[in-house]
Structure formats: structure tokens, C-alpha cells
Amino acid sequence: MNLLDLKIGEEGIIKEINDVYFIQERLHSLGLIRGVKIKLIKKSPLDSPRIYSYLNTKLALRNNIAKKIKIKK
Numbered sequence: 462m463n464l465l466d467l468k469i470g471e472e473g474i475i476k477e478i479n480d481v482y483f484i485q486e487r488l489h490s491l492g493l494i495r496g497v498k499i500k501l502i503k504k505s506p507l508d509s510p511r512i513y514s515y516l517n518t519k520l521a522l523r524n525n526i527a528k529k530i531k532i533k534k
Contacts, residue, residue, distance in 0.1 A: 469504065479529045480529045497515050500515065
């Protein structure tokens with residue numbers, strides 16, 4: 462399961478990020494690390510990007526990045 466599988470209002474826990482090293486490091490520096498709860502709060506009209514809430518902050522992620530973030534419910 463990945464972030465794209467979430468529906469608005471659902472949340473999951475990050476398991477891993479499967480992307481190139483520099484993208485993983487950037488997402489880690491933004492607080493997206495294993496064990497963090499993340500919730501989908503809004504989709505754009507064209508479905509990308511989507512806005513996620515975690516650690517008292519919000520982040521817009523494009524679908525091509527979100528699909529590489531594995532979660533569990």
C-alpha cells in the first residue's frame with residue numbers, strides 16, 4: 462500500500478520510501494520518516510498534487526512521489 466491508496470480523511474503510517482537517494486534524503490529532512498502518521502486532507506482538481514498532513518504540518522506531494530512512499534494502515 463502507498464500514499465496514493467489513501468482516501469480523503471484516511472491516515473497511514475510510513476513504512477519506507479522507495480526512490481533515489483537524494484529524494485529519500487529530502488523527504489527525510491521534511492520529516493517523512495518511518496513510523497510517522499500521515500493523513501490525506503485534500504486533492505487538487507486534477508488529482509495531483511495531493512495535500513497531506515503530518516507532524517502538525519502540511520505538504521503537497523505529486524502522485525509520482527507519493528506512489529513511492531509505502532505505508533500501513
